[in-house]
Amino acid sequence: MIKVVVCGASGRMGQTIGRMVNESSDLELVGGINLKPSSFFGADIVEAKDAENLLKTTKADVMIDFTIASAAVENVKMAARNKVALVVGTTGFTPEQNAIMEKAICNNVPAVISSNFSVGVNIFWQLVRESGKLLKDYDIEVFEAHHRNKKDAPSGTAKTILQILEDEVGPREKQYGREGMTERKNEIGVHVIRGGDIVGDHKVMFSKNFETIELSHHASDRSVFASGAVHAARWVVGKKPGIYGMSDVLNLKKIP
Numbered sequence: 001m002i003k004v005v006v007c008g009a010s011g012r013m014g015q016t017i018g019r020m021v022n023e024s025s026d027l028e029l030v031g032g033i034n035l036k037p038s039s040f041f042g043a044d045i046v047e048a049k050d051a052e053n054l055l056k057t058t059k060a061d062v063m064i065d066f067t068i069a070s071a072a073v074e075n076v077k078m079a080a081r082n083k084v085a086l087v088v089g090t091t092g093f094t095p096e097q098n099a100i101m102e103k104a105i106c107n108n109v110p111a112v113i114s115s116n117f118s119v120g121v122n123i124f125w126q127l128v129r130e131s132g133k134l135l136k137d138y139d140i141e142v143f144e145a146h147h148r149n150k151k152d153a154p155s156g157t158a159k160t161i162l163q164i165l166e167d168e169v170g171p172r173e174k175q176y177g178r179e180g181m182t183e184r185k186n187e188i189g190v191h192v193i194r195g196g197d198i199v200g201d202h203k204v205m206f207s208k209n210f211e212t213i214e215l216s217h218h219a220s221d222r223s224v225f226a227s228g229a230v231h232a233a234r235w236v237v238g239k240k241p242g243i244y245g246m247s248d249v250l251n252l253k254k255i256p
Contacts, residue, residue, distance in 0.1 A: 004063075006033070018041050033054065055084055068151070077101075091159075106242070125161065129167070132169050133168045139184065140169070144192055144202050145198045155192075177189075
């Protein structure tokens with residue numbers, strides 16, 4: 001049995017992941033970490049000051065983190081110290097925070113880090129890459145929508161889309177929304193929507209005179225992200241130390 005600890009255990013993603021782990025025949029939910037102590041699915045949730053002791057006493061194999069950037073950095077450092085494999089779905093990291101995590105992980109533990117754990121989104125990213133390669137001279141717009149409580153904008157998934165597009169079409173200025181007299185230049189428009197309980201919608205639009213091509217992904221339930229994270233937790237245990245992506249987990253080849 002693979003022993004799993006969930007960070008952000010009392011949140012919506014934490015609860016969904018905890019339930020899936022608890023229902024799995026090959027995984028064991030041995031604890032959670034959150035701001036206040038509690039319990040879920042028969043396992044204790046401890047506060048941050050007791051988190052390291054939880055990893056040691058439970059002999060956890062893997063820790064799954066869907067929290068906020070500042071907390072996730074500390075959780076990654078803690079897991080790396082204790083040789084606990086990692087699955088990180090938190091987004092909104094600064095370059096400095098990414099560097100701190102990379103240093104902690106390097107030569108210590110295997111970690112799957114992704115801005116989106118949905119299988120469909122990872123295939124969607126590949127389609128965006130191929131489209132960008134073929135449609136370099138098209139106008140490009142990126143749209144994303146999430147629930148009203150999401151803090152980072154644009155989403156981590158949208159930032160990954162923008163990085164893929166930059167890889168394929170070259171650097172372009174990013175125009176975050178438009179207002180007033182704004183003539184379009186060779187830019188990528190980025191549009192962010194926050195409202196209600198939207199789980200996650202992303203769309204890329206390639207436009208030229210007389211035609212438009214659209215690629216989109218719609219998530220109707222956050223279980224799709226939790227399922228991917230749990231799959232990654234199974235995969236990462238026992239791998240060589242280093243940082244992996246969901247493309248590694250899913251054995252998706254990057255389109256050259």
